[in-house]
Amino acid sequence: MLKELYIDNYKCLVNFTFTPQNINLLLGENGTGKSTVFEVLSKLKYFITEGKELSIFPSETLTRWQLSPVQNFELSVSIQEKNYRYRLSIEHNKQKSLSRIQSEQLFVDEKPLFDFQLGTVKLFRDDFSAGPEYPFDWSQSGLATIHPRSDNQLLTDFKSWMDNLLVVRPNSMGMDMESKNEEKQLEYTCKNFSSWYRYLSQERQAEALELTLRLRDILPGFHSFNMPEAGKIRLFQLGFKGDNGKIIFYDLDELSDGQRMTILLYALLHSINQDNVCLCIDEPENFLALPEIQPWLLNLYDLCQDRNIQAFLISHNPESINHLASGSGYWLDRLPNSPTRIKPIVESGDSGLKISELIARGWLYE
Amino acid sequence: MSNRYSQIVILCEDTQQESFIRRFLKKAHGIQPNLLIVVKNPGGKGSGEQFVRNRYPHELKAIRRRHAMSTLITAIDADTKERNEIIRSLDAVCAGSGIEPNTDRDNVALVIPKRNIETWITWLNGQPVDETTAFPRLPNESACQPAVEKLYDLCTQNDTPPNIPDSLAKTCIEYRKVKSGFST
Numbered sequence: 226m227l228k229e230l231y232i233d234n235y236k237c238l239v240n241f242t243f244t245p246q247n248i249n250l251l252l253g254e255n256g257t258g259k260s261t262v263f264e265v266l267s268k269l270k271y272f273i274t275e276g277k278e279l280s281i282f283p284s285e286t287l288t289r290w291q292l293s294p295v296q297n298f299e300l301s302v303s304i305q306e307k308n309y310r311y312r313l314s315i316e317h318n319k320q321k322s323l324s325r326i327q328s329e330q331l332f333v334d335e336k337p338l339f340d341f342q343l344g345t346v347k348l349f350r351d352d353f354s355a356g357p358e359y360p361f362d363w364s365q366s367g368l369a370t371i372h373p374r375s376d377n378q379l380l381t382d383f384k385s386w387m388d389n390l391l392v393v394r395p396n397s398m399g400m401d402m403e404s405k406n407e408e409k410q411l412e413y414t415c416k417n418f419s420s421w422y423r424y425l426s427q428e429r430q431a432e433a434l435e436l437t438l439r440l441r442d443i444l445p446g447f448h449s450f451n452m453p454e455a456g457k458i459r460l461f462q463l464g465f466k467g468d469n470g471k472i473i474f475y476d477l478d479e480l481s482d483g484q485r486m487t488i489l490l491y492a493l494l495h496s497i498n499q500d501n502v503c504l505c506i507d508e509p510e511n512f513l514a515l516p517e518i519q520p521w522l523l524n525l526y527d528l529c530q531d532r533n534i535q536a537f538l539i540s541h542n543p544e545s546i547n548h549l550a551s552g553s554g555y556w557l558d559r560l561p562n563s564p565t566r567i568k569p570i571v572e573s574g575d576s577g578l579k580i581s582e583l584i585a586r587g588w589l590y591e
Numbered sequence: 592m593s594n595r596y597s598q599i600v601i602l603c604e605d606t607q608q609e610s611f612i613r614r615f616l617k618k619a620h621g622i623q624p625n626l627l628i629v630v631k632n633p634g635g636k637g638s639g640e641q642f643v644r645n646r647y648p649h650e651l652k653a654i655r656r657r658h659a660m661s662t663l664i665t666a667i668d669a670d671t672k673e674r675n676e677i678i679r680s681l682d683a684v685c686a687g688s689g690i691e692p693n694t695d696r697d698n699v700a701l702v703i704p705k706r707n708i709e710t711w712i713t714w715l716n717g718q719p720v721d722e723t724t725a726f727p728r729l730p731n732e733s734a735c736q737p738a739v740e741k742l743y744d745l746c747t748q749n750d751t752p753p754n755i756p757d758s759l760a761k762t763c764i765e766y767r768k769v770k771s772g773f774s775t
Contacts (some may be wrong), residue, residue, distance in 0.1 A: 442625055443625055519624070519628060519629065520627075523624035524624050527613075527733070530610075531736075547633040548631075579633045
């Protein structure tokens with residue numbers, strides 16, 4: 226579970242600290258940094274787990290009004306009752322368009338597991354004894370290339386947590402209906418949903434079956450998924466059963482945006498039904514019909530309560546706001562050319578207005 | 592039963608009441624979130640009772656229009672009052688809105704824990720309670736699950752334990768009134 230996130234000198238996030246709960250709803254006007262928080266989490270994931278180059282943090286992401294060339298990121302994560310702290314400092318040279326890792330460190334319960342500074346990696350074993358030292362590329366995460374071994378279980382657990390961090394901003398209009406192969410990671414826009422579902426159906430069949438059964442309750446007429454071969458690819462189809470019992474299969478792009486979004490959101494719920502998962506969804510309610518929103522939120526809420534699952538949502542939807550903001554809501558705001566501020570939403574209800582109504586009027590935090 | 596539209600409306604003060612009732616409906620009847628709608632105090636703190644009271648006549652009117660196709664479960668803590676006082680106050684709000692108060696013909700169950708829902712949870716978890724003491728909130732809402740399981744076990748048995756809190760026993764009668772409408 227993410228206990229604390231610190232971001233400094235990245236776009237509008239300056240000395241920004243967020244201490245989340247197990248379910249979190251980020252609210253605020255446009256341009257206040259909500260999606261930027263998700264952007265950083267997503268980049269850190271791919272930087273640490275897939276070895277993405279430092280270029281995913283270009284110097285253009287330095288805060289415009291700050292003079293410092295250094296960006297700092299810090300994650301505090303609780304995994305199996307151990308407290309991990311990951312720190313990354315990136316130094317940019319705008320004139321030369323160069324960036325380098327100033328330091329990258331991982332601690333568990335304040336003891337070092339990994340230390341990458343000035344181009345040298347120092348590893349520590351699970352018993353915190355010093356391990357190998359070696360030079361490493363300044364433009365890549367030193368953690369990304371470390372493979373699981375019997376003496377680095379702690380470090381591996383942290384990387385697994387990062388791997389289970391799922392950050393998406395679904396665009397149901399941009400989903401591919403074709404799949405070339407199975408893909409374990411769902412892209413930020415969910416463009417590769419078909420290939421990701423194909424992975425689920427092959428590698429996590431129990432969850433895929435549960436999803437099918439669940440969607441039969443949710444989507445009128447839905448019967449099953451189908452992925453027939455079409456040359457070198459597979460098509461993603463969904464079968465719907467009519468009153469006469471006949472099943473007709475439709476390509477994904479024949480469904481409405483709302484139907485595609487519903488399927489995606491429930492697929493996400495079933496995919497995260499395992500411990501130590503963190504799910505971040507930017508505006509999940511886009512395209513959903515009103516009766517679909519609360520049931521999905523209740524399902525997510527129950528998952529977060531019953532399993533060791535953490536969720537972050539960004540929303541402008543009144544239904545989500547009124548259901549979650551009290552107790553799980555955080556308000557982000559900022560003045561022009563000034564950093565983002567964040568605070569928990571504390572609303573007594575004495576105003577007689579719903580929180581969504583207060584936000585719509587600009588009265589929540591005048 | 593249609594799988595698309597809300598069959599059950601849960602009108603309640605807070606997330607703990609919501610969680611307790613939803614978990615019981617899921618345990619006892621397999622009811623998933625797509626079959627219900629939760630209407631709870633959006634402020635979440637302090638004014639839950641007033642929220643339920645204000646909203647109750649409108650929900651009652653709406654349920655009647657659905658001609659027995661939906662059920663209204665209304666949860667409101669008795670606190671230091673008696674159950675009958677709460678019912679009279681709900682009836683008075685209805686009368687003030689020009690709506691006939693709840694009768695046996697309505698698909699309405701009144702869940703009125705005394706002193707509050709935590710009293711029931713504490714008792715169901717095997718600890719002695721009285722209905723005047725305010726018991727502390729749970730660390731999180733899902734911690735009520737063992738109490739829900741125990742309540743389900745009690746509901747499947749015919750004999751009522753002699754030390755059951757009076758407000759819970761009366762709510763069990765309300766439950767029997769509406770439970771036939773919960774079959775999925």
